[in-house]
Amino acid sequence: MNTTPQDDISSDAKPGADTQTATNSYKNLHKPSSEFNSRDEYLEHELQIMQPKRWRPNLPFRDYRFEFEDAIPAMAATIGKVVMVAAIAATFASPLGLSDAFVLENVRYELLIVAFFIILFSGFILPTANxxxxxxxxxxxxxxxxxxxxxxxxxxxxxxxxxxILAISKGGTLLAKLTSKGVCGGLLLYLGFIGITSQVKKLFAWAEAIDMTHIAFIVIFSTIILYAMLEHFKKRWLAVPLSCILGGAIAFALGAPFEFHTAPGLPNMDPMYWWGEDTGWMLGLPTLESFVVVLPFAVLAVAMWSPDFLGHQVFQKISYPKRTEKVQMNIDDTMLSASVRQTFGSLLGGANFASSWGTYIVPAAIAKRPIPAGAILTALFCIIAGVWGYPMDLAIWQPVLCVALIVGVFIPLLEAGMEMTRVGKTTQSAAIVVFASSLVNPAFGWSLTILLDNLGFIGCKERSKELTRMSRWIIPLVMFVLLTSVMAMVGMLPGIPALVSSFRH
Known part of the structure; x- marks a missing residue:
């Protein structure tokens, strides 16, 4: 697909983008899969005929259909959700002296909260919002x-x-347009490689803890062979469920301990319980000082959204066929839905901090499926996992979790990064963003490399000459200075103490 990260990913911004006639509606253009030569042709045709409508109802079977392939990203998303929310809740709860039971209950609460907002936004009124x-x-x-x-x-x-603020001002799309192919490809390579090595280390650490290190090697080796076979037969979209089954079955057969212990149930649904003085978080409601303390961290958190969202958007561009711009992820809509979901989640008492859902969008792009149908299934799976309880135990079991994230997210990110940097003057920018990200973090590497790339110091000199002064150096410089200043304040620059003493830890 000959598109670039600078292309506008959504026709929603164009006049008349939401207009449908009776003849070109999705319902009339849809054809059964039996009329196509292959499953891929059918799925690509589905992407090309969809007519997503912003801020108006998008209904199943009228505006999109459910396919078997939608279950794969939904499954991967649910596994990732359980793990990530548990990690955030545990990281906050541990220093406060809260128990594992509290963490589990908050995870269940978050699964129910997110299910509502998934259906409302991605499945109903904003079908191009991840x-x-x-x-x-x-x-x-x-x-x-x-x-x-x-x-x-x-x-x-x-x-x-x-x-x-960023969503309403269209800041996300602007930053995406300022990011070259090389910068974006390097970012994908970095995130993919770091993610794979992290999951491999976690699996070996788990195996060593149970004195069965050989299990980790066998599981990963088997996953590599399985992934290669799926790639050969063009069935890579099946990688997540088959790898989870394979990894779990091998580990259990070799004697790894596993048992279900999370019984069915519902969390406490009362927000006053979660924000009570002696219940829930046991912190009470925040004061003005509470907002001042977290201000720089919040700025940095939202700044990290742009490289994250951009990577997901570009992965869709690479995986989808031509003439599918209408159904590709809209960065600003995604920021809007994440912000609204974050507002209500925080008010209700959840521990989650929102961003674009990578464990959903990457497998969905591989399966060549649009956002809405898989979103509905993800919401359903989250409700089942939260109420039933037992699937949560399986999702966080290391042989299942690690291979799911490796084959469902991180290997595809590596592949997309390699694809983006194989032609043109992209390798310099890609190398610098990897280098700078390794020094601090992806937000630092992304902002620094955009500045150097747009100034023409690295990458394509012709592209730099075509940029306006605002796009060439003013916006990239302001963004880099702001991010670096915030990181310096909170002590995130290696070897440099926090500039504000209250943030030292």
Whole structure:
């Protein structure tokens, strides 16, 4: 597909984009799969004929259909959700002396909260908004937030406020247009490689803890062979469920301990319980000081959205066929839905901090499926996992979890990064963004490399000459200075103490 990250990904902004006639509606253009030579042709045709409508109802069978392939990203998304929310809740809860039972109950609560907003936005009124997932890159910051006295509600509400500002001002799309192919490809390579190595280390650490290190090797080796076979037979979209089954079955057959222990039930649905003085978080409601403490962290959290969202958008561009711009993820709509979901989640008492849902959009792009149908199934799976309880145990079991994330998210990110950097003057920018991201984090690497790339120091010199002064250096410089200043304030620059003493940890 000969598109670039600078292309506008949605026709929604164009006049008349939502207009349908009786003859070109999805319902009339749909054809049964039996009329196509292959399943791929059918799925590509479905993407090309969809007519998503913003801020108007999008209904199943009238505006989109459910296919078997939709269940794959929904399954991967649910597994990722359970794990990521548990990680954030546990990171906040541990220093506060809260139990594992509290963490589990909050995860169940978040699964029910997110299901409502998935259906409302991605499945109904904003079909080009990716699901509002969990802000994974934020997890390393949370211990610093807690040490500084940060309040989870204040933190979440400020993230929501800054996200709304960025979405309404169309800032997300603007930053996407300023990001070259090389910068974006390098970012995908970095995130993919770091993610794979992290999951491999976690699986080996788990295996060592049970004195069965060989299990990790066998599971990963088997997953590599399975993935290669699926790639050969063009069935890569089946990688997540088959790898989960394979990894879990091998580990259990080799004697790895596993048991279900999370019984069916419902969490406490009362927000006053979660924000009570002696119940829930046992923190009470936030004060003005609480908002001041988390202000720089909230700025940084929303700044991290852009590279994250851009990577997901570009992955769709690479995986989808031509003439599918209408159904591709809209960055600003995704920021809007994530911000609204964050607002209500924080007010209700949830521990989640929202971002674009990578464990959903990446497998969905591979399966060549649009956002809405899989979104509805994801909401259903989240409700089942939260109420039933037992699927949560399976989702967080390391042989299942690690291989699901590796084959469902991180290997595809690597592949997309390689695809984006194989032609043109992209390798310089890709190398610099990997280098700079390794020094601090992806937000730092992304903002620095955009500045260097748009100035013409690296990458395509012709592209730099075509940019306006605002796009060439003013916006990239302001963004880099702002992000670096915030990181310096909270002590995220390696070897440099926090500039504001209250953020030292």
């Amino acid at each position: 699901l509002a997932g969990t802000h994974g890159p934020l997890i390393p910051l949370i211990p610093i937030v807690v040490a500084a006295g940060g309040h989870p509600m204040a933190f979440g509400l400020l993230i929501a406020a800054f996200g709304l």
